[in-house]
Amino acid sequence: MFKKATTSAHKRLLVGLISLLSSKTYAAWGDMNMTEGVTAISQEVFGLHMLIFWICVVIGLIVFSIMFYSMFAYTKKRNPNPSKFHENSKLELAWTIVPFFILVFMAIPASNTLTKIYDDTEGDINIQVVGYQWKWQYKYLEDDIDFFQNLTTDWDEIYNKTPKGEHYLEEVDEAVVIPVGKKVRFLITANDVIHSWWMPDFAIKQDAIPGFINTAWTVVDEPGTYRGKCTELCGKNHGFMPVVVKVVPEDEYHTWVKEKKDAALRMAELTTKDWSASELVQRGEAIYEKNCVACHQSNGQGISGIFPALAGSDIALNNKPRHIEILMEGVQGAAMASYANQLSEVDLAAVITYTRQAWGNSEKGDGQIVVPKDIVDYKL
């Protein structure tokens, strides 16, 4: 009932404050303030942030100026005889009630914005987001598109061996592509530990929790590439799992969908092709570098006590069935996840073959290779 009257007053105030702050005088604030973002919601959130900020600044200025005035005016030198007063019911009542109303004034627009954010009706496009240690998986539910998003920043850049690029730690192999002007709903969950999917420009931060599906939605009108991060400590490489979303015009989006589907078809053909050991090893090395080195290390030695070595491991040498099983099922109670849904049959075969051949494993063990058909058979 009171909603209508107050929201319009608030809106005017918010708009006023936003325009004050986004005017050119404050442009230098750039990297010191929250992003305004590119959605109606993110701009509303920014407005709320600035509104509360300025209220705090004003209250702070009043309180601190009385305090600093007292500190200068009532030193022992200037005021050797202190006053005796030590209570005043009216004053105390006033500074209990007045702040309460200031809080109500803040709570109304905040509650309104929150209610809007919680509009969880169906989206035009629904994308399932799954957090893994330490990458994201995206499944486009309507179009049957499914891919992973990995950090592409080179470890040499991270370890200061080569200069850092412009998008250091904020670049990935494959961006999430969404069209402008459509309501996109994200269904967010996780496969191992808790992660959190944050895209500051959309004002979306939603925890990805195993066993739960959280929702968030956005409508973006401005094409562009937007960068975010995982914001829940999820283990060793928590700092190295960025999020990148590319917003494109609608026709470009449809072209992209078609390309993804064609690529899936080509992958199906690869599964049935005859593979040689060297082809598999070559493909497998790249897969290994992307998915396995974080724990098992590029020399296959793992990390003593946490991540087992693959070089010289009995399973990698002589136990092909168990080797496949570990990749497909993961290891219960350990950090090793199942890769059955993360990698294609071809890539699974390639990476298993690679670890059975690399680091001298092929000489020490039975040297058996795994072909995509083995994986298909396992799945049956």
Place this chain on the structure above:
Amino acid sequence: MSAVIESHGHDDHHHGPAKGLTRWLYTTNHKDIGSLYLWFSFAMFLIGGAMAMVIRAELFQPGMQIVEPEFYNQMLTLHGLIMVFGAVMPAFVGLANWLVPMMVGAPDMALPRMNNLSFWILPFAFFILLSSLFMEGGAPNFGWTFYAPLSTTYAPPSVTFFIFSVHIMGASSIMGSINVVVTIMNMRAPGMSLMKMPLFVWSWLITAYLLIAVMPVLAGAVTMMLMDIHFGTSFFNAAGGGDPVLFQHIFWFFGHPEVYIMILPAFGIASHIIETFSRKQLFGYSSMVWAMASIAILSFVVWAHHMFTVGLPLAAELFFMWATMLIAVPTGVKVFNWVTTMFKGSITYETPMLFAIAFVVLFTIGGFSGLMLAITPADFQYHDTYFVVAHFHYVLVPGSIFSIMAAVYYWIPKWTGNMYDERLGKLHFWLSFTGVNVTFFPQHWIGLAGMPRRVPDYALQFADWNMISSVGAFLFGASQILFLFIVLKTVMGGKKATSKVWEGARGLEWTVESPAPYHTFSTPPKIN
């Protein structure tokens, strides 16, 4: 009550402490145990601080330079655990031990043997926790909030030692709190009604009740973790039908009262110091008590504001937002009371007063950012960024820790009989004040600009302020060596202190000589 007084009432007024190491091992004297707690807490402050230096050194520049990400996570976890459970909480218990009996006119704590036990199990707890650094797989690496399943299924083997260590810390805190409650309820001097108690005593009475209420909840949480890890249960394991979010509800039901446990005694301390150096009775005593009680009660119904992004229903988000905002009311009352106490006072600026004023100003800034964080839609942007790191360090470092330093400077003449070096004390204040602000203020900005917390490396746009923040941290860290020096110097000698020490001091502890005799108030004083 009379029984307690009689047991100390023979003729041992001048009976001094035992000699040698056994004095400290077997002591049941509240002053000795207070000193043990304070020294232990200072040692932990230095160890936790050293870990903070590792963290800031790694973040000095983008890229990995000094440590590996695994070790970085261990550092940030242990830094948090040690500072919360090893530095801040034991320091307040130490102050309670020294001050509560003297302030209420009691000869000692009510349960002196339990007092000894509650201190002496602490070093073992931290020995176990720190030893995990040398175990296979490393120390706990899941943050001081140890969210499952990162802290269960995916944790290093040392998590079991961490759980045992938390159990011991919890037992120590519960025993310490029971002691404080029993002492305050039963051993006040005749005539000291509840509403005549010094505010530090009030603040600790409330804190002790909070501790007794929530430490068992923490113990429950870690026990459920233990069951999940070793006994095949699935409390927090979604694959077994469990619920990872349940862990967060339990943890923060402990965790939010816990953060007020770390600030309420600071409110008490600031009230005494501001009153003394303003030479004017504290403004609004009863509203101070009322405000602390309200904050304590509210602390039980705001826990989910740490969980705005876990996907709670709209009604829960609204409730926890409003309840959290409400805390600003009693907190505001306290700040207004402190400022009004100074108004028309007769103020001097000795070191304790400098720390107390900085406490009020900087704690208020931390309160403002807390209010901002309460706004749920804005919290979607702030949550788990450096903005949060800046917020809670503002309430903990220039909040809790400044209040502890203020308390040390304020009461050390009573403890040692010597005045500290005022010039060095002020130097320590200004270095700490500068260090703290240079460290934590820029963290607001990098947080707003989008840097997540708990990351060992960051994108290039955050580089400048991180470097400045690190410089501030090194300054703050180094200044604490000066603090150690000042305290040692005061213990060893210095200008003799009078009984009253400060011109404007009020309260029973200032009626006994300095240093306070080994046994005080064997006969209770009379309060008018």
